Amino acid sequence: MKTLNRRKFIKLLAGTGAGVSMSGLIAACGKPSSGRVVIVGGGFGGSTCAKYLHRFDSNLDITLIEPSTRFLTCPFSNLVISGMKTLEDISHDYGAQTDRGVNVVHARVVDVDAASKKVKLDNGKELEYDRLVLSPGIDFKWEEVNGMEAADAEIIPHAWQAGNQTTLLRNQLEAMDDGGVVIVAPPKNPFRCPPGPYERVSLIAHYLKQHKPKSKILVLDAKDKFSKQALFMQGWQKLYPGMVEWVAGSEGGRIGEIDVAKRTLYAEFGDAHKGDVVNFIPPHKAGMIAHQAGLTNNDGWCFVDQRTFESRVHKGIHVIGDASIAGAMPKSGFAANSQGKVCAAAIVSSLRGKEMPEPSYVNTCYSLVGPDYGISVAAVYRYSEDKGIYSTGGGVSPLDEDADYRQQEARYARGWYDSITMDSFG
Amino acid sequence: MRRLLRANLILLAAFAFASEVQASEITRAVMLSNSCAACHGTDGNSPGAMPSINGKSAQFISRALLEFREGKREATVMGRHASGYSDDEIQLIADYFSTLP
Ligand SMILES: Cc1cc2nc3c(=O)[nH]c(=O)nc-3n(C[C@H](O)[C@H](O)[C@H](O)COP(=O)(O)OP(=O)(O)OC[C@H]3O[C@@H](n4cnc5c(N)ncnc54)[C@H](O)[C@@H]3O)c2cc1C
Numbered sequence: 131m132k133t134l135n136r137r138k139f140i141k142l143l144a145g146t147g148a149g150v151s152m153s154g155l156i157a158a159c160g161k162p163s164s165g166r167v168v169i170v171g172g173g174f175g176g177s178t179c180a181k182y183l184h185r186f187d188s189n190l191d192i193t194l195i196e197p198s199t200r201f202l203t204c205p206f207s208n209l210v211i212s213g214m215k216t217l218e219d220i221s222h223d224y225g226a227q228t229d230r231g232v233n234v235v236h237a238r239v240v241d242v243d244a245a246s247k248k249v250k251l252d253n254g255k256e257l258e259y260d261r262l263v264l265s266p267g268i269d270f271k272w273e274e275v276n277g278m279e280a281a282d283a284e285i286i287p288h289a290w291q292a293g294n295q296t297t298l299l300r301n302q303l304e305a306m307d308d309g310g311v312v313i314v315a316p317p318k319n320p321f322r323c324p325p326g327p328y329e330r331v332s333l334i335a336h337y338l339k340q341h342k343p344k345s346k347i348l349v350l351d352a353k354d355k356f357s358k359q360a361l362f363m364q365g366w367q368k369l370y371p372g373m374v375e376w377v378a379g380s381e382g383g384r385i386g387e388i389d390v391a392k393r394t395l396y397a398e399f400g401d402a403h404k405g406d407v408v409n410f411i412p413p414h415k416a417g418m419i420a421h422q423a424g425l426t427n428n429d430g431w432c433f434v435d436q437r438t439f440e441s442r443v444h445k446g447i448h449v450i451g452d453a454s455i456a457g458a459m460p461k462s463g464f465a466a467n468s469q470g471k472v473c474a475a476a477i478v479s480s481l482r483g484k485e486m487p488e489p490s491y492v493n494t495c496y497s498l499v500g501p502d503y504g505i506s507v508a509a510v511y512r513y514s515e516d517k518g519i520y521s522t523g524g525g526v527s528p529l530d531e532d533a534d535y536r537q538q539e540a541r542y543a544r545g546w547y548d549s550i551t552m553d554s555f556g
Numbered sequence: 557m558r559r560l561l562r563a564n565l566i567l568l569a570a571f572a573f574a575s576e577v578q579a580s581e582i583t584r585a586v587m588l589s590n591s592c593a594a595c596h597g598t599d600g601n602s603p604g605a606m607p608s609i610n611g612k613s614a615q616f617i618s619r620a621l622l623e624f625r626e627g628k629r630e631a632t633v634m635g636r637h638a639s640g641y642s643d644d645e646i647q648l649i650a651d652y653f654s655t656l657p
Contacts, residue, residue: 164579181598182590187579464594471590475582487584492591492640494633508633510591510640523640527632539632545605550594552603 164189165481168249168259170239170419172196172224174203174463175265175451178470178554180232186478193233193257195249199223201555202292204323205463206547211289211300212333214501220292222555242423244444261477263439264425264432265451265466266417267291268322271430275412277388285390286408289330290322302407303334308342313395313405315350315385320431321414322452322461324357325507329497330409332362335370336500348403349376350395351383352413357460358497358507358526365499365536385410416453423447431455436518437489438476439469448473457519459511465493467554489513496543504539585652588645592653595633599656610656618650 164187169176172194180194200221209215224234235257241250242262249257270288272280289299303312312334316327331347338345355378356362366374377383386398394404415421415430425432425443432449433442436457441447450473451466459465472489479486491511498504509524527539580586592609596602600610609617623629625638625646641649 185580186582189579467594468591472587475587479582484582487582487587490588490591490645492594492637494595494637506633508636510637521640523636523638525636525639535632541605542632545602546595548604549597549602549606553593553598556598556603 163191165260165477166191166193166258167261167263167477168193168195168257169263169265170195170249171265171267171417171451172198172201172227172234173265173267173451173466174550174554175466175470175473176263177201177224177227178467179263179265179450179474180227181230181554182471182474183478184230184232186474187481188231190478190481191233192231193235193259194224194227195235195237195239195251195257196224197236197238197252199236202296203463203547203551204290204292204326205550207289207292207296208326208330208333209498210292210296211303211330212337213300213304214333217293217296222551224555226556239419240422242419242447244423244447247446260446260481262447263473263477264417264420264423264447264449264453265470266419266453268414268416268452268461269418269421270412271415272412275388276386278390278410278412282390286388286393286410288411289409290326290411299407299409303337306342306345306406309344310342310346310406311404312338312345312347312407313350313403313409314347315383315395315408315410316352316356317411317413318352318379320461321411323463323495324460325362325495325497327411328356328358328362329499331374332365332369332497332499335366335373338373339370345373347374348405349374349383350385350397350403351377352379352385353383354378354380357495358505360529361505361527362497362499364529365503365505369500369503414452416449420449420453425449427455437472437513438480438486439473440476448477457511457513457517458509458521459491459493459519460495462493462495463554464495464550465491467550468492470554491519494546496539496546498540498543499536500540502533502540503536504541504543505536506539506543583652585648588641589649589652592649600653609653612653614647614650614654616650617653618646621646621650 200223203220206220237251237253239249240252287295287298289295382397382400384398385395387396393408432454434454439448439450450469452461468491494508496506505527507526509521511519596609602608621638624634
């Protein structure tokens, strides 16, 4: 039997002209809603959570609140920056959520009232919930950056949230003359997508090699080591010899101050570096609404029960994705997707008064070093009382593999993108 | 109006029934198997270059995962991935996928 979800059901009723209220109808059915879940943020975590909540229990009233009518993924935005894809290619809408009966509201949550279990939207409306899920992603700690503020990202783009910022960086690279210097400055830990800055360096190098081969990329890192470092460096050596210079944080990479107008970064100890294109990625914190809701710690992130993702501060509020502190899991779209499913299971189990079975989590970060050169890091995770979320297996792609292997992984990286965007937004 | 009411009652019955079948049990097998979807697609239906695993027999899946884990089957990522699961867990996952429509 084809299922008839609540929204379509209302539509049908409206068609018959019956003037009966929804709650009355549900009461008449003898099938009350199993609970009201409000989800803030329609990115990887929030969208996946909405979909899997519905799969576990289609009687839930699920509301997904997201200001934007289409979501642009950060995954593969580095391919847009290098000209291999367009913004359209990484854009996803909320049609599938609406079709399954999730109530999608395009607005911004401006306030969370944990005591009376209500959220307030920027359109003035208020929504009550039984459970609230926050997956707001990240914001930047501009307060820690000397000489630059949020508005200056129009001149020195971070491109660490996909959209206009992505286009801006792409346009600057296109406008640059051959022989120019591109500076990429990755942030300190923790930040979203640990291999992301280095995939970006790789794909910018790919673009420059084809179109502006005399140019250079200078990586001024806040850190002394980075994700899949040996694999990236081997790839740079192989594909872009002499083009990329990486400077470790303690060897002059850490930025002390920025002169926006001069596009110049001053290292904490040492030199001034002027770039023709500068991509400074500021340090991160949880998305602003998590701070407003009082859910964050001193470092700007949310403590949660890593089994259920329920906040350690407020009962009934779950935080997933980049904003949460999730043990050994990195901040990634894959992790947010995995956490969205575990959180959905935790909420449904709890509303049913049942114990949730032991969760299993997973993450894999694919990176493209070149269009036909893929590498990955994978891990499977479990939870324990004393360790929180810890890894039970996984590993990185082997060093010194042949071109065939790298090509296969590049193909699977694209396959992964198709699968995860379908699993999250489809 | 009588006809409308009748139509509504039929819809109500259909709705109540639909509600019943849509609340699924959350088992340990579900918790384990949902994490394959980000690569293999929801329910193992891959839209792109990843192999689909929906509708494969339990025997095929458990054997593949065991071989991946022991390094006896050619792989890029599956060997590393399968290392995170015990024999029992692999059996639960294999049984789960084989029962999906
Ligand atoms: C360049 C780059 C490359 C990346 N590549 C990969 C990759 O290959 N693989 C991978 O797994 N990850 C990758 N990531 C990381 C990935 O993008 C994030 O980890 C992921 O998006 C986190 O999901 P999330 O749900 O926490 O937040 P997001 O996906 O950012 O979603 C947050 C959503 O919340 C909304 N929101 C925020 N505040 C409010 C509010 N007050 N009210 C309503 N809505 C609100 C926002 O509009 C946004 O849509 C990459 C990131 C970058 C920057």
